[in-house]
Amino acid sequence: MKKVNVLIFTLVVIISALALTIFLRDTRTPEIPTSQPVQTPPSVPVKKPIVHYPVPVPTPIPTPPQQQPPPAPRKEQQPVAVTAPELPKKLPPVQQSDESFRRALKSLKLDKPLFNLILVENLIQRLVVTIDNLPEKRLPRAHLPLVPPKGRFITSGTTESPQTSSRNWSRYNLQMQLLETLDQDLVLKIYVYFYPLFQTAYEQLGYQNAYFNDRLINVIDHLLETPNPPEPIQLAQPSVLYVYADPLLEKLSAGQKILLRIGPDHRWKLLKILESYREKLINLQP
Numbered sequence: 001m002k003k004v005n006v007l008i009f010t011l012v013v014i015i016s017a018l019a020l021t022i023f024l025r026d027t028r029t030p031e032i033p034t035s036q037p038v039q040t041p042p043s044v045p046v047k048k049p050i051v052h053y054p055v056p057v058p059t060p061i062p063t064p065p066q067q068q069p070p071p072a073p074r075k076e077q078q079p080v081a082v083t084a085p086e087l088p089k090k091l092p093p094v095q096q097s098d099e100s101f102r103r104a105l106k107s108l109k110l111d112k113p114l115f116n117l118i119l120v121e122n123l124i125q126r127l128v129v130t131i132d133n134l135p136e137k138r139l140p141r142a143h144l145p146l147v148p149p150k151g152r153f154i155t156s157g158t159t160e161s162p163q164t165s166s167r168n169w170s171r172y173n174l175q176m177q178l179l180e181t182l183d184q185d186l187v188l189k190i191y192v193y194f195y196p197l198f199q200t201a202y203e204q205l206g207y208q209n210a211y212f213n214d215r216l217i218n219v220i221d222h223l224l225e226t227p228n229p230p231e232p233i234q235l236a237q238p239s240v241l242y243v244y245a246d247p248l249l250e251k252l253s254a255g256q257k258i259l260l261r262i263g264p265d266h267r268w269k270l271l272k273i274l275e276s277y278r279e280k281l282i283n284l285q286p
Contacts, residue, residue, distance in 0.1 A: 056286035134255030163232035169263030
């Protein structure tokens with residue numbers, strides 16, 4: 001009997017030990033697999049434009065202090081010419097720049113008929129769009145920065161063989177007078193100060209990796225390549241509008257055709273103005 005009890009006791013111990021082993025094995029805290037760190041793809045750096053003709057960082061031009069006149073001047077003093085435009089202390093957003101830009105342009109001291117040629121509303125955007133499209137075939141007329149010349153395009157010759165007419169050139173006298181009257185150094189001071197807005201307006205056209213001043217100089221170079229054909233120039237009228245009979249002239253850009261349309265005298269003066277601006281634009285000073 002004692003042997004049976006010992007045997008039963010031994011079996012119970014073995015079964016208990018086995019059960020405890022199985023329990024401990026099943027209740028062991030599962031190992032949490034070590035998660036691999038999430039690799040973030042490298043960020044693509046923003047491409048900066050390759051700048052050939054940089055514009056210096058704009059700085060406000062200090063207004064010279066007003067001097068008190070002497071109590072008893074012996075001679076009549078000559079008025080001091082204004083050499084600095086009226087510039088805002090802080091540049092506004094380009095969409096809100098009309099008033100600040102208009103005040104700066106007022107410093108050019110233009111006669112009212114000439115100043116009224118400038119379409120001040122959205123002028124910075126108008127200038128950028130027009131300059132960018134001068135080497136193209138068409139100009140967006142809704143974005144022109146100046147009032148267009150009055151009257152219709154005048155021709156000479158016959159219905160079967162139309163030609164350009166010298167009477168057409170005078171239509172551009174007022175616009176040419178404006179360009180000749182502008183103080184170039186003062187214009188460039190305004191341009192340099194407002195340049196960040198010009199660059200913003202250029203980027204808003206989709207040129208995220210381009211530099212507007214480089215584009216401006218390239219456009220000037222393009223215009224300086226305008227041919228100088230003898231007058232009168234033969235025309236053709238396949239439909240309502242006139243075209244140049246010479247295919248080489250007809251293939252010219254919108255900007256080059258403007259230079260043909262204004263006549264040889266205006267063209268020569270305007271090319272000289274463009275050459276002068278180009279020389280200053282590649283050597284800008286703050």
